[in-house]
Amino acid sequence: MLSVKVKRRVYRTYDVGVIAAVLLVILYVYLHTYGNMIVRSSSNVAQGVSSTIILDENGREITRSKVSGRGYAEYASLQDMPEMLVEAFLATEDRRFYRHSGLDVIGVGRAVVQNMIHMDWNQGGSSITQQLARNMYLNGNKTMIRKINELSLAIELEKKFSKNDILEMYLNQIYMGQQQYGVKAAALRYFGVKDLKQLELWQIATLAGMPKGPSIYNPVDNEKLSKERRRVVLSLMHQQGIITKSQMQEAAAVEYKPPRLALLNLSSTPAADGHEPAYVSAVDAIIQEAALLTGKSEAEISSAGWVVRTGLNPGAQRAMEETFAETIWFPDDREDQQVQASMVLLDQHNGEVKAMMGGRNPMKGDINRALIDARQPGSVFKPVIAYGPALESRKFTPESMLPDRSIRYGSYQPRNVGGRYRGTVSLSEALQQSINSPAVWLLNQIGLREAKGFAQRLGIELQAEDMNLSIALGGLHQGISPMKLAQAYAVFANEGRLNKAHLIREIRDAHGRTIYTHRSDHRQVISRRTAQEMTHMLQQVVSRGTGKRAQLPQEQVAGKTGTTQAAFPNAPKGANRDIWFAGYTREWTGVVWMGFDYTDAQHYLKSGSGSAAAMFAAVMKRAKR
Structure with missing residues (x-):
């Protein structure tokens, strides 16, 4: 006969097992329903978004709009990206990406070991799919429920999309500092490179190092830390046989030189003195006109990736802004209120x-x-x-x-x-x-x-x-x-x-298709x-x-x-x-x-x-x- 104490232990063990089983079932159901519900109800989130670009009469960029009020983005397909760029991100962020189903158990285990060794708990172990889920659907709060939601979303994304689709979305959604989202926008901002296939190895490694800390590892905000992080990425690429030792050493030694602003045409970014950029009134009017012409909302236009060509003349706009900035033309200003002014200049021969x-x-x-x-x-x-x-x-x-x-x-x-x-x-x-x-x-x-x-x-x-x-x-x-x-x-x-x-x-x-032409x-x-x-x-x-x-x-x-x-x-x-x-x-x-x-x-x-x-x-x- 079993003693009373033994029976109690057996019953407790049984109760705990039942409770654990129930909790596991609940967790399993939650993991497979939450993500499905969120992804289905927010299907448009997964669509590729790019900043709409506005050009002057010469085809030069005036501004690019912020996507969903966050920052600047330019979508690029995986085919537009060099293989080395993709490999650099996989080597750095998720080397087992093509071998797991959203959760990299081995990667998580490795991160836990590293955390215990170094006692800094910085290693997260999140897969690329989890990072994408977090970027698209969640906030940055580090709570248990958010991690569960992240995993649920990752599982659903893996069901709904191919690995290449997930990787493409990730490389276009990831925050890269300086209000830039995605590798293409970042390549233009930091290197003045519009064609991703023109990127050099040191530039690729610099980009791949940014997701870990976009505000500290981008070369504009912190050139020294960016270079150190680049070395880490290059070392990982070398360890995984992607590049040779000489390639690693050569790319690590390159000194960063920011591109000329004239090349970037970054008039959309606020100036250092806090003043709004040029063309503000005209850009607002252009977006309103585009909304009337196409029936799209201003928010939709901003993230549509359109190229809007205008008849704006940079010399005339600059002349107007310079003149309006001079107080000599406004002798009736009061201390509590300025005299206001407005002006329009158009070409009578075509109405532009x-x-x-x-x-x-x-x-x-x-x-x-x-x-x-x-x-x-x-x-x-x-x-x-x-x-x-x-x-x-x-x-x-x-x-x-x-x-x-x-x-x-x-x-x-x-x-x-x-x-x-x-x-x-x-x-x-x-x-x-x-x-x-x-x-x-x-x-x-x-x-x-x-x-x-x-x-x-x-x-x-x-x-x-x-x-x-x-x-x-x-x-x-x-x-x-x-x-x-x-x-x-x-x-x-x-x-x-x-x-x-x-x-x-x-x-x-x-996609370069003409959707409106003025006559x-x-x-x-x-x-x-x-x-x-x-x-x-x-x-x-x-x-x-x-x-x-x-x-x-x-x-x-x-x-x-x-x-x-x-x-x-x-x-x-x-x-x-x-x-x-x-x-x-x-x-x-x-x-x-x-x-x-x-x-x-x-x-x-x-x-x-x-x-x-x-x-x-x-x-x-x-x-x-």
Whole structure:
């Protein structure tokens, strides 16, 4: 007979065994269900993602977008990678990759032994499949449940994908420091190498050493530690017969030299002084335009790996940014608020935007003042709504005489600035001197309906609230954007032909297939004669009228100024809310707006529209250097 004590031990052992068996079953079920559930519900995570690249008119990279807000990536197939690169990562991270099913038991055992010998517990033993699972689906918390989840996901990945697919995903997902994800993005960032098959052995070993500590083993942040880590990788490659001893020694001795920034075109990376990179307003506008053209969200576009070719001119953009950075153009700045400004420059011959600034210090995602219909255009709108329709009607010519006197139109009675009336004045002189009374009289003669149709042909849609005579002086209910005004003036500059203003020339997907190509309209929307007569009159505005400060050496400028007065109670004389200049040369059409975001008794412009004309000239001079 068994003693009571023995029986108790047997029962306890049996109970423990049962509990252990139940726990093992639960663990087994969990391992085979959790990973399946997560991978099935997040199938898009495994898709290859790359940063979308935006190019200027010369095909040079302006910026590359961050993928999912994390960093920069460029997908490469396993066939695009040199065999030595793949072998280096396998030798360093998972030498038994092709012989295990997600969990390398031998590798884990080896890591445990190493941890016990060195007492530092740094050896993790995670397989490449486990690392991929962690990178794609989990966070970096070092807990038991996370390790179990990682293993479950690794098992499911091994079921769903081939070994080559897993390796390819890993080499494209792995974080490589400096906001770079994947070996291709890292090769460009650290070595200026775009074709992975052009990588040298020392570069391959440097890349393979980074996953262990991306922030300390990349050569930009720590050249010394990176070189030491490179030696470790080369030694492992030599031990496993991948390279010879002489290859190991030669590659270990190479000193790192960072590539030239001009080669990398890393304008997407914030500058060291903390300022946003160039083209910020334009890049935001490009992504918005691409979303409208393709129906994709901005997040989808950023990680689609597209190549977006634009018409942006680097010289013009640089000229605009340099000018906007100079405080001399903004004498009305206050301590608590800056005068704001925006500008658009486009090619009237095809509608391409050449440069854009949505504010003085634009930040990604900021309001883009170049694109929003928020400001009254003042007299800069007169050619669009009064003088243009009058010339197009053939009832008036530049020499036609117009009344210049105080006239009441029902409850509306426009006034000339300064209260001066000349009796009669030619249509050309009325535009040249920006006289209010003749412009309103002219609109009344032409009719609001005809004027609205003329503006519409120039790309400006007016609302029912706008249909009154005050529109002759720029009294728009909602306001207008510099972009729309530039497109309208470009019709005058292009002898009556309209080309829709746009930033994007072409979009190609990650496989090089064209998914969008812009085709300019070149539609004749007003007569060539009207456009030529308007251009001649607007040239006089600049040569001897209100736009004198827009003059350029050895080049004729046509243009018009515009001013809206500040409307707060008891506003002092000369207090302005908005100042404008819209003008063009033989090549480009540009519009400048300046003003405070919020105008009140403490924040208004003392400057007139001549300041906007002067800024136009400053940008154009720099752009032509």
